[in-house]
Amino acid sequence: MKVFVPRDAAAIAVGAERVAQALSRVAAEKGIDLTLVRTSSRGLFWLEPLVEVETPQGRIGYGPATVADAEGILDGGAAAIALGLVEEIPFLKRQNRLTFARAGITDPLSLADYRAHGGYKGLERALSLGGAGTVDEVKRSGLRGRGGAGFPTGIKWDTVARAASPRKYIVCNADEGDSGTFADRMVMEGDPFLLIEGMTIAGAATGATKGFVYIRSEYPHGIAAMEQAIATARQERLLGADILGSGVSFDLEVRVGAGAYVCGEETALLESIEGKRGQVRAKPPIPALRGLFGQPTMINNTLSFAAIPFILAEGAQAYADFGMGRSRGTMPVQIAGNVKHGGLFETGFGITLGELVEDIGGGTATGRPLRAVQAGGPLGAYFPPSLFGTPYDYEAFTAAGGLVGHGGLVLFDDTVDMARMARFAMEFCALESCGKCTPCRIGSTRGTEVIDRIIADRDRAANITVLRDLCETLKFGSLCALGGFTPYPVMSALTYFPEDFGATPLPLAAE
């Protein structure tokens, strides 16, 4: 009997380890010949721990499973948590899993599993295409930076490939600090060879021989999985000199962050790898020309690198066939917070925000009315239900005064106090500001104080004017997105939820 239990940190957080142990124990007691495989997570987190049993028809799911369910699962009972064929669960069936094709299916640390499920086909094709051909493929896929800025990935690759330097670097930004996001974590814990393959393709395409994966210290399981996978890849000569007999050399190193949110900003991240304070650099020069240790550096988000193997293996067009407008391909949307069906939903761009949170997410976990959705992390706007018709697309979100960011959606029910959330945004900015530019360093602290005065109803109208002014200063006067985007949550809260800032409704202002 073959049974699958995820080893993803979110599954472990809700008891997957105990369930796996119980399954082994019960099997031993009953003399069942059990093969227990620890997989990645499907990303259907409300069902975790999600135990899957192999049958001739496919995998049957049970979740959320507890220790007490172990016997029933092995007996074919456990009717109360039986989910039928996992592939038929609507949340999963409705997705287009390109990047997360192996999620929940394979053993993350098994290179054999990875290869059996299409792994390293992308690198093989990239090596046969050569550098210029690979860069061209990435360009034609329409892939845009999945970290938040949405810059065309192919153009970045081209710039690094054309930069003349004996030493170039590939850097993966795995400093996934945005609340409501966990897709990078799922890639690193659940499919680490995918990231290694994506970065290796980048190295081969641009002539870079060294790569760094900068992972936040808050992800101990992701760090361990990446380090183990890198060691395996090195052993199997998929990293190091002469990869797959191509003459291409590329090696990877994991670097661990130290609890600074701002290091998710690419230039601060580079400073951090160099062993400095994580302070933002002024651009230009862009990292593609002068990045890590002053050398041409391709720095991309984890999800951008993770999209690459599919694009190379299946062709740019297969990827670009998904999406809308200038947002091509799929986005692994992460639905989180106060949500009934929270998890990872990879889909082509163009689905509406309302479909994502109400239809797919199923509304709030508490069952109370859904009042606000924060899209794009701590620096993203709060969307009220009246904007749920907004299509999930870089341009449409920008037009609505928000951002797609790294794909996180955090739901809040009607008990949320939006003035408090606005205050938190300023407070978080003050806590995490690197201190290099004045609007962010000082403005965030002043912003917290101003919101405190508004909440305490001291000169409310005047202080709201001050807050709007301050947000303008932050938005246009900050060096990076931390100071520059903190106004998004603050202003959207103030604009769409004025009742939380005082009795007098405010006129709607275009942010």
Next chain:
Amino acid sequence: MHAYRAWDPARAEEIMGPLLALEGPLLPILHALQGEFGHVPEAAVPMVAARLNLTRAEVHGVVSFYHDFRAAPAGRHVLRVCQAEACQSMGATRQFADLLAQLGLDAGGTTPDGRLTVEPIYCLGLCATAPAALLDGEPHGRLDAGRLSELAAAA
């Protein structure tokens, strides 16, 4: 739970040795020192500075910039409770405040017996199983007030 070693300059040199060849060795060195001694002692700063040909001010600047590096060892157990937005949406702010009140601690404080340090953390990537916390590096999700207190008590 970790048993940390008392500050030992010879041991610190040993730890630094193999890391000096890395590109940008400072953060890996600081992490390694903290892993051994539970904090980055003041006495380590001039030593690291000398080995990396940096000024003491530069090293101190880095140590003090990052939230992770401690000036003194934490308690024997560390409970890091997520306070970011997704966990807030499930009541994490209140739970954290109540836990601190129960234990008579401020955020980041350690119980008088040195058993437990409780501190906020901003996002563990467990946002669809919120509220979440990390106890000695192990993740816990779908917490409520009762389960959070149990974690604090069990540590």
